[in-house]
Structure formats: structure tokens, C-alpha cells
Amino acid sequence: MTEQGQSKPGFAEEALPHLEAVYRFALRLSGDPAEAEDLVQETFLRAYRAWDQYAAGTRAKSWLFTICRNHFLRHRDRGKRHQEIVEEEAVRAPSPAGGNVVNPVWASTAGKDPEGRFFDSIVDDEVLRAIDDLPEEYRTAVVLSDLEGLSYQEIGEMMGVPVGTVKSRLFRGRRQLQRVLYEYAVEMGYIPAGMGDSRDSGGGS
């Protein structure tokens, strides 16, 4: 990497340390290790070529994620993962008055496993499968937030959407994930089947 270092100052120090993070992100985007590896190579090649345009001081990791996702979206196999949403009819986050604040999974498990310990019984592959089944817009937001700890602002800039949309995508994506994992846990006998469709109002104060 010495030669690259000479013609693209800073690339080795700023971009390459994010190789593993970009791979994990690419893996969740594509769902396939070989495809993820290609995606990483493409990402770093494009980043290398465009390094002169990279604004020093901004987060190299976010920039690499953006390149990776843009490339993936342009080349993804239509049909395979193309039932994506997303015209969010309501992009604002759930409001306190929205009646949607209580987690439906909690309502189903209340009294049996109120703190959701059943999540710990679910194997990694099953959790990852559920994540991979999310629409891309939700999946990307969840991965960037939960794995990378990016802020709503950073995710919004990366995905080209307002912060309110990020909030909404995270909320919906996580609810969908929780529902799938809950159903799996019931199926596997980790928790008894739901007690019906009771909903807690959440209002106690």
C-alpha cells in the first residue's frame, strides 16, 4: 500500500481501517458473502479514485458506506430484493398521541416474559435472517444505527432523507424485526403462544 499512500495521501490511514465495517455492511445489504466481498472491492476502488473529492474532516466511514450502498442499489438483482418499499405514507415519527407507543410484542408477552429475555434464546443466524428480510431502506437504517452507532443525522445524510424519515424507518424496521423474532420464539417454544390481542394502553401516570 506504499504506492497508493504516495499518490493518495491519507487514504491508507483514513479509509482502510474501515474495511471490516464496510464488509459487514455490504454483507447485510447483499445477503451473500461473495457478493459482499465484491462490493467491498468496488467500494474501495471507487473511493480510491474519488479520494481527491473526499472532504477531509468528514467521516470517512459514512462516506464509504454511501459509496457501497449507492453501488449496491444501482446493481442489485432486480426481482431478488426488489419488493422494497418505500414511499412512506407518514414519515414523521410516532407521536405520543399516536396510540402506537406500546410495543405489540410486549403486549403479547406481558406477564410471561415482560423483559424480552426470549431474544437471547434466538440463534444469530435466525436474527440475521430476519434482518436480511427487511426492506432495504429499513435494513440499512437498522444496521447503521445498531451496528455502527451512526446518528439519525448521519444516516439521513447517507440515505438522502430527512431525520424524521430515518426515525420512522428505524421504528418500523425494529417493530417488524421484533414481530418476526417473537413469532419464531413462539414457534420454537421459547415462550408460550400469545395471550390474544390484548393491548396495553401504556398509560399509568
Added chain:
Amino acid sequence: MILDALKRLFGGGMEPPGGISCEEAMARIQEFIDGELDPAEAGNVEEHFDVCTRCYPHLKLEEGFRKRVREALRQPTVPEDLREGVLEILEREEKGEPG
């Protein structure tokens, strides 16, 4: 501080824990866990969850879920030759060789 908490719990008619209702606290769970609330608001939400026995399990459920997702996402191992492959491609690019 404990006295204050007890007063809030049992002193009917007094303001709710953290000065926010259960519904308001629940609506902010996601942003609270994500660290997206300003410090004052986060403090109120935290105080509410610390004190309100009704809301506390909801927070635990969300936190347990997040922890599990984070662990699973960190799990896949990165291929050993990933770095080499990338460096090779950059090397070729540097020399102007076709990919």
C-alpha cells in the same frame, strides 16, 4: 432523592416521574436508547423509567432486543483475504492496469 421518588410514586396528584407521562416516556424509548434526545430530555426520560415500575419492563424489552441485534450483526467473520484483495485491486489501479 429516594424520598422524592416515593413522593412521586405515592403522592397522588403530584407530577409523574421525570415530569413526563408514561405515554410520553414510551414514545421516546427509541430516541432515548439511540442517544438522540438532548441531555435534559434524556434525563427526564431516564428518571421516568427508573421510577415507573409500569414502564421499566418496556425499556428492558427494547434494550434486550437491541443488544441481541447488535450481537448478531457483529457475528459474521470477515474473510482473511479481504484486505489483500482490496490492496491488490488498488495496486493495479495505481499502476494503470486493467481490473
